[in-house]
Amino acid sequence: MxxxxxxxAVRLVDGVLADAVHSGAxxxxxxxxxxxxxxxxxxxxxLKTVETLPKSVxxxxxxxxxxxxxLLTYRSDIPxxxxxxxxxxxxxxxxxxxxxxxxxxxxxxxxxxxxxRLFFENAGLMELDKLGLxxxxxxxLKAFAAGNQGVxxxxxxxxxxxxxxxxxxxxxxxxxxxxxSIVALEDPVERAxxxxxxxxxxxxxxxxxxxxxxxxxxxxPEVLMLGEIRDAETAQIVVEAGLTGHLLMSTLHSGSCxxxxxxxxxxxxxxxxxxxxxxxxLNQRLVRRLCENCKRRDEAxxxxxxxxxxxxxxxGYAGRMLLAEQVHLDGTLRxxxxxxxxxxxxxxxxxxxxxxxxxxxxxxxxxxGLTTESELIRVCGQC
Numbered sequence: 001m002x003x004x005x006x007x008x009a010v011r012l013v014d015g016v017l018a019d020a021v022h023s024g025a026x027x028x029x030x031x032x033x034x035x036x037x038x039x040x041x042x043x044x045x046x047l048k049t050v051e052t053l054p055k056s057v058x059x060x061x062x063x064x065x066x067x068x069x070x071l072l073t074y075r076s077d078i079p080x081x082x083x084x085x086x087x088x089x090x091x092x093x094x095x096x097x098x099x100x101x102x103x104x105x106x107x108x109x110x111x112x113x114x115x116x117r118l119f120f121e122n123a124g125l126m127e128l129d130k131l132g133l134x135x136x137x138x139x140x141l142k143a144f145a146a147g148n149q150g151v152x153x154x155x156x157x158x159x160x161x162x163x164x165x166x167x168x169x170x171x172x173x174x175x176x177x178x179x180x181s182i183v184a185l186e187d188p189v190e191r192a193x194x195x196x197x198x199x200x201x202x203x204x205x206x207x208x209x210x211x212x213x214x215x216x217x218x219x220x221p222e223v224l225m226l227g228e229i230r231d232a233e234t235a236q237i238v239v240e241a242g243l244t245g246h247l248l249m250s251t252l253h254s255g256s257c258x259x260x261x262x263x264x265x266x267x268x269x270x271x272x273x274x275x276x277x278x279x280x281x282l283n284q285r286l287v288r289r290l291c292e293n294c295k296r297r298d299e300a301x302x303x304x305x306x307x308x309x310x311x312x313x314x315x316g317y318a319g320r321m322l323l324a325e326q327v328h329l330d331g332t333l334r335x336x337x338x339x340x341x342x343x344x345x346x347x348x349x350x351x352x353x354x355x356x357x358x359x360x361x362x363x364x365x366x367x368x369g370l371t372t373e374s375e376l377i378r379v380c381g382q383c
Contacts, residue, residue, distance in 0.1 A: 009060035012053065013068070017086070017116070019050070021098055023313065026118055026159070030065070032058055032111035043313065044288045044320050045159065062105065062112045069103035076112055080105045084116065096122035099191055119190050125164055128172045132322045134361060140280065140326060144247075145173045148222075150279035151242035153229075155254040160285050161322055162251045163190055166225055169249060170196055173223055184225040185212050201227065210234045217241060226250035232267040239269055242277035257281040257327035258346035261337060275334040284324040285358055285379050287371045288317035295369070304369045321370060323361045323379070 020028045025041035037058040039051040066073045069082030084101040100119040154162045174195045187201040210233040229235050229252045254260040294309035306316025362376040
């Protein structure tokens with residue numbers, strides 16, 4: 001009986017993983033409930049329940065995942081993280097070829113909860129000019145990439161495409177400046193990039209972002225990519241690197257460009273250092289793209305609506321697009337930062353200068369029939 005249960009678990013897990021890959025899901029959630037185990041796929045940024053498994057197989061399913069991820073099957077009381085070995089094929093789904101699967105297991109009152117994150121290599125998102133950025137921002141990023149000094153910060157919540165943008169920017173720099181020394185510090189390394197030295201930072205190891213970055217500055221790098229600025233020490237080293245002849249790009253958790261600037265100040269960075277080192281801040285989000293097969297235009301309002309069909313799994317959407325806003329530090333903005341103005345004043349200053357916000361960029365996509373008003377409200381909170 002136990003052998004049959006294990007066989008069923010192997011078959012079920014393999015089937016769920018294959019279905020997730022085929023549908024292009026970015027995450028698979030195995031959520032224990034009082035009555036069973038819910039399996040949900042994150043499709044284009046939103047969770048969709050695809051199957052509910054009986055309680056009797058829940059433990060076997062999680063155990064099978066833990067075996068695949070190299071985790072301790074006899075420990076169910078602690079969080080664990082691992083990597084699932086997956087044999088990828090050349091063409092697996094519209095999202096591209098799977099390059100990695102990461103597993104995280106966490107104890108709950110109904111049993112262990114597991115989430116598998118899938119990493120895809122999509123040829124259509126590898127180059128800077130394929131990301132769908134508006135022309136002004138794209139040209140600005142190219143100008144930054146051609147420079148020799150300065151810091152570019154990317155902001156936005158988890159899953160907003162920051163890593164994809166950084167990877168595309170690194171490929172662009174490698175192509176136009178083939179002789180430059182380029183190093184990337186990541187946690188984890190999500191995708192290998194030819195011609196770039198990539199270093200994986202272990203979250204619980206001694207090689208932290210700050211330690212690695214400080215050491216690398218003595219390794220004669222010209223371009224540095226830092227996965228995330230997490231603390232004041234790292235922020236200080238980033239600013240120093242930007243002031244001493246390095247081209248550096250990183251991410252910082254913040255809801256807006258203005259918020260990112262103020263967060264640096266809160267980390268102890270002096271205003272004169274921030275204004276001298278930071279070249280630009282890019283804030284981005286991902287919105288779902290309307291399914292071309294079933295989208296419909298409301299004749300009364302002229303607005304496009306998501307309908308749903310078999311091709312888009314009845315979601316009304318297929319794929320995602322980038323919304324972005326960018327702030328350059330010019331004389332007026334630098335003066336405001338030196339005066340340590342608050343967030344509201346910075347936002348007002350940007351609006352007076354005609355700054356194109358995320359919402360305005362979203363309205364551009366709405367006008368082109370690429371997304372909907374409800375999707376823009378879901379992502380940005382307003383329209």
